[in-house]
Amino acid sequence: MKWRVILEPDLETGDWAVWCPELPGCVSAGETEQEALENIREAIALYLEPDAIDLVPGAFTREVTVG
Numbered sequence: 207m208k209w210r211v212i213l214e215p216d217l218e219t220g221d222w223a224v225w226c227p228e229l230p231g232c233v234s235a236g237e238t239e240q241e242a243l244e245n246i247r248e249a250i251a252l253y254l255e256p257d258a259i260d261l262v263p264g265a266f267t268r269e270v271t272v273g
Contacts (some may be wrong), residue, residue, distance in 0.1 A: 211246050213239060229253050 214223045218273040222242035226249075232250030234249040259267070 209250055211243070213242060223251055228252075 209228060211226050211227050214225075215221075216223060221235055221237050223233070223235050224238050224242040224246040226246065229250065232246075232249050232253045234242060234245035235243050236245050261267070
């Protein structure tokens with residue numbers, strides 16, 4: 207899956223900030239553009255990883271398709 211990311215240079219340090227506009231709060235950084243891209247890939251994967259859910263007895267999960 208492809209995600210749009212925004213890279214922003216820090217003019218003081220030379221580092222790169224990177225964030226994904228479609229995933230609020232999904233941000234990372236790196237000393238180089240390449241490192242920032244590698245770090246945001248990991249951040250996106252972690253962001254999308256489902257959390258464990260404690261269900262009450264009798265409850266169950268289903269998946270739905272949207273779009």
